[in-house]
Each structure stands twice: as structure tokens, then as C-alpha cells.
Amino acid sequence: MWEFYNATGDAHPMHIHEVVFEVVDRQAILVDEDARTVMVEPGSSPTPAEPWESGFKDMVIAYPGQVTRxxxxxxxxxxxxxxxxxxxxxxxxxxxxxxxxxPQPGEPS
Ligand SMILES: [Cu+2]
Incomplete structure (x- = not known):
């Protein structure tokens, strides 16, 4: 399970090479720019993937102010x-x- 925390003001179409994935859900996040932290908003509930996001994908839109799983x-x-x-x-x-x-030969440490 990967989580894309989007603390920016833009929606980001995220693509992962060499694998297909399923969109699980999204949830509101809290961003504290002074402390440079981000966390799932306490008391929030995950929202299931949209109907058009069912099945295997290679791209998902990570919306602002949410974690996308x-x-x-x-x-x-x-x-x-x-x-x-x-x-x-x-x-x-x-x-x-x-x-x-x-690790593979020649890979940066
Ligand atoms: Cu982007």
C-alpha cells in the first residue's frame, strides 16, 4: 500500500512505472507548514475510490489536501x-x- 500525501494546492496525476495498482481510498489531511508536518485529519474517514477508478490502473489523481491510497x-x-x-x-x-x-551493481549507495 502506498500513500500519496498531497500538501500542495494542485491535483497531481501520479504514475508508477512497471506495476498496475488499485485505488483504495482518499482521506483528508492536516498540513502544518510551520512545523513542516502532515498527518491524516483526526476524526476524518476514508472515502472509497470513485466508481470510474475500479480495476487496475497505472495512474491516479492525488487531490490537494488528501492522502490517496x-x-x-x-x-x-x-x-x-x-x-x-x-x-x-x-x-x-x-x-x-x-x-x-x-541492490544492483552500479547503483548509488
Ligand atoms: Cu504534479
């Missing part, structure tokens, strides 16, 4: 990326690596 099984070992599909975001650090399995 997705679940998946990683079967393919290797090094991949996950990123926002908005190019300006992707080019400004919203493309991140992830690895399945043991």
Missing part, C-alpha cells in the same frame, strides 16, 4: 520510477526512483 503487488525486480504526469512538476523533482529486490 493505492495497493499493488510488485513482481518485477529492478529499478523504476514514479512521477507526476505534469511535465513541469516531473522536471522539478516529482520524478523519484524506487527499487524492487536487492
Amino acid at each position: 493505492v495497493k499493488m503487488n510488485f513482481a518485477q525486480p529492478g529499478q523504476f520510477v514514479w512521477h507526476c504526469h505534469i511535465v513541469e512538476h516531473e522536471d522539478n523533482e516529482m520524478m523519484r526512483p524506487y527499487r524492487i529486490g536487492p
